[in-house]
Amino acid sequence: MWAPLAVNLEYVASAIGDLCEVRIVNQEFDRSPIERHIADFRPDLFGVTMSATDHYSGLELCARAKGAGCTTVVGGYHPTAIPCELLAHPEVDIAVRGEAEVTARELVQKGAPEGVFGLSFRRDGGVVHNPPRECVANLDGLRFPARHLRAGDECSMWTRRGERHRDQIHTSRGCWGKCTFCCEPSMSGSRQRFRSAENIMAEVREVYELHHREPTICIWGDPHFMGKPALVDRLCDLLIDADYDMIFTAMLRADTVARHPALVEKMVRAGIVGYCMGIETPHEGDLGTTKKEISNRVQRTAVRNLRRSHAVAGGTFVIGLPGQTREEILMFPEYARNLGMTNAAFAIATPQAGSEFYRDLDRRGLITERDWTLYDQMHLVFRHDRLSARELEELLTGCLGRFYAPDIFLDDMVACQFRDHGGRKMTVKEAFDHFRERVDFIMNAGGDYQPEESLHFGKVFLRSQVQPYTRMRTERMGIHNIIDLEATLTVLGEQKLQATLLHGGEPFAHYVVKTGPDRVHYLDISDRPHDDATLNVELHLEDLKTLAESRGRFAARLLGRMVRKSRLRSLARASLALFSAYLDHKERGRRGGGNGKRLSLPEGFLDHYAAADGWDPDKYVEIVNGAKAAGGGIGGGDGGNGDDVDGGRGNGQNGGG
Structure with missing residues (x-):
């Protein structure tokens, strides 16, 4: 998890706050036109912190500020690396190289970049690079970030x-x-x-x-x-x-x-x-x-x-x-x-x-x-x-x-329950919330990535989960050993629940859960349907657009397909099982939440994690050596052995503890 809070700007603001008035506009949250802030605040200096991906948006902000008569300053890792390239743009007046607190303070005090270590700036048609500034040696001497300058409802909502x-x-x-x-x-x-x-x-x-x-x-x-x-x-x-x-x-x-x-x-x-x-x-x-x-x-x-x-x-x-x-x-x-x-x-x-x-x-x-x-x-x-x-x-x-196949969430649940809840099982509600939180994290991490091809990359993501190892792991771990499903399974009984994913009307993955009266036998992710499934639901990736528009319409479509594809008795039992889980959750809440049932894991789980995966070190070495024989690579070296995997490409250096 990475926080889009502008702590770097807050450090600079804190360093100069006793010399001048400072306003921070964090555009992660405040999307109002920058001209509005400039007209209201009327700054003399306008600073932008930039990463590589902020290059063009940062230049655009500087152009707007320059048009309003401000002196513009850019800083961060990106300007430190390419000050000349940024100063080639007339909208940028000054680039800060390295850490900015002391440099910014001296710039404010002097009112000009000449003689301020760590600055690059234009003069007489060329670029002047002042001597580099030493990194701050005494970090305890820095003031804490000016968090009181945070503003905006969006920021408050995020935090x-x-x-x-x-x-x-x-x-x-x-x-x-x-x-x-x-x-x-x-x-x-x-x-x-x-x-x-x-x-x-x-x-x-x-x-x-x-x-x-x-x-x-x-x-x-x-x-x-x-x-x-x-x-x-x-x-x-x-x-x-x-x-x-x-x-x-x-x-x-x-x-x-x-x-x-x-x-x-x-x-x-x-x-x-x-x-x-x-x-x-x-x-x-x-x-x-x-x-x-x-x-x-x-x-x-x-x-x-x-x-x-x-x-x-x-x-x-x-x-x-x-x-x-x-x-x-x-x-x-x-x-x-x-x-x-x-x-x-x-x-x-x-x-x-x-x-x-x-x-x-x-x-x-x-x-x-x-x-x-x-x-x-x-x-x-x-x-x-x-x-x-x-x-x-x-x-x-x-x-x-492939990595985030559903069984990986069970590992995280185990760690959470041992760490925070004394090793007890999760309730169904807790497990659902945990799963939803992890899925939201994964989706948000790539939410802005090629949105015009979201369905294609969504299919790539989900299709990559088709493999035999999730079934092998869940058979060994036992989902019922981690989540308290007693009330649900008692009602549900012997069932095989199948969710089929489709794109363009063609099925490409089938998620199957087989249950019994007291256990979940396995979760399987397959490219072939289980013809003996007792309850079926079809999910078309195209329906995700409907979900964004109307949850009710999305749910109605799913329910209609379930009724057409499932045995009515199994559908009734599944509905009753969900209701039973809901009543169990409400009763636990009335009693203060949680339960006293302990996790029951395979012996030695914290050493071997009930591992089931496609990792084969010999196969990996064969793949890498085959690539080397075909040409390319980044050097030459000797192969490794034992736990150390070195198939020959590279310089064979080993490091670590």
């Missing part, structure tokens, strides 16, 4: 969506990693600086008070939250002692998670429950070539440490690195599931400006796309030796679909 407020805090800056595809080294020089635990805790307290001491989820915004384990240990002590109703998510390196299992357990007790690690790839050659410097053993140990502590074990993968093939990439979600991950994101390799990856591809003339809006990790912007842009975009969607 209070669901049951918890949302916010973001940074405990450090920079990262000591040197990953070639990351732009962080260009900003921080691969050095990490830290705040003190007491200073961080003071901001946590301020955030909690800002949200009226109500339940809050907060993102640690650092690239590597565990960069200084002793600091995290002390912070956890303070969080545990404070006992606020807050939970946290963090981004961090897998090697540090692997080295510190006891600290991970303590972090979860302190409320740090969500984790996102850079797993990137199963291939150790690529891990070495991209300077990620971790190994498969490290990846596996890190995930195991998180799972044993009942944390949300998440991570990212990069697809489309030079030399990768379609067959290799399709193994990535299988590897993620075999590791035991409960969250996974897949991103197309994107050479961000300022990164070593960009400089290398640009030097070799392989950058094919200069439209910065496409540098969003969902589009291919360089000439790949094996794959087209369209193929990679479909592979991205397919990887997500």
Whole structure:
């Protein structure tokens, strides 16, 4: 989860707030014309923070502000990497390189860019680059972000969506990693600086008070939250002692998670429950070539440490690195599931400006796309030796679909129940809400991606879930061992419930649940129908447009198809079972909610997760070696063995803990 709160601008506002009046307009929420704010506030300086995908929209904002007589300033990772390119546009007056707090303060004090370290600006038809500014050494000396400047109903709605407020805090800056595809080294020089635990805790307290001491989820915004384990240990002590109703998510390196299992357990007790690690790839050659410097053993140990502590074990993968093939990439979600991950994101390799990856591809003339809006990790912007842009975009969607087959949600439910509810089963209502929340997260993450082709990519996503492993896993785990279905199953009895997905009138996937009086035998996702299904429902992807327009009409269509395709007795029993589940939920609510029934999982579940997936290390090595023999790739190296997967491509470097 990433928060679209403008904390970077709030830091700058805080740094200059005693020198001048400041207004923040966060266009994630406030879509009113910027001219309205300019006319009302009449600023002298107009600053825009920019990522690569904000390149053109940021220039447009600067043009509007310039037309109103403002001096325009751009800052962030993108302007730091390409100040000359931005200053080639007359609407941009000044570019900030690096961290902005001290630089912005000096600019406001002097009223001109001359002599202010960290600034680039135009003069006499050329560009002047003042000397670079050193990164802020004493982070405790920075004022907390000016969160009081947040405004707008949309922002308020977003920060209070669901049951918890949302916010973001940074405990450090920079990262000591040197990953070639990351732009962080260009900003921080691969050095990490830290705040003190007491200073961080003071901001946590301020955030909690800002949200009226109500339940809050907060993102640690650092690239590597565990960069200084002793600091995290002390912070956890303070969080545990404070006992606020807050939970946290963090981004961090897998090697540090692997080295510190006891600290991970303590972090979860302190409320740090969500984790996102850079797993990137199963291939150790690529891990070495991209300077990620971790190994498969490290990846596996890190995930195991998180799972044993009942944390949300998440991570990212990069697809489309030079030399990768379609067959290799399709193994990535299988590897993620075999590791035991409960969250996974897949991103197309994107050479961000300022990164070593960009400089290398640009030097070799392989950058094919200069439209910065496409540098969003969902589009291919360089000439790949094996794959087209369209193929990679479909592979991205397919990887997500394969990983997020429904059984993965059961893993997340298990972790949640052990962590927050003493290991009891979920109620049907809790399970439904949990499932809906996860589905909403996945849909929102890609909601703006090629909307004109939403049906096509929706089919790719769902079609990718067709495989035998969900049935194998749910047979081993037992859905009834995780969700309290006693009242429902008693009424439902022996049934086989089938939902068929269609596109253009053609079926492409069948989701089948087989139940008995006291258990759910399995959930199967197949490309062939179960002809003995007792209850059938057809869902046409085209109907999703109807759902957006009218839920009632959508429900009526589904019900009509169910009546035509199902045995009436089974339909009646299913309806009665749903009503029984509803009454059970109401009764539990009257008694105070929850239940005392414990999860019942296969022996050793937290070590092997009842694994059932398509990961085969020998097959993966064969695929990679086959690709190498066919030519292409990013270097040469030796194959690995044991847990370490290195099929020969890359430089064979192994790293990690």
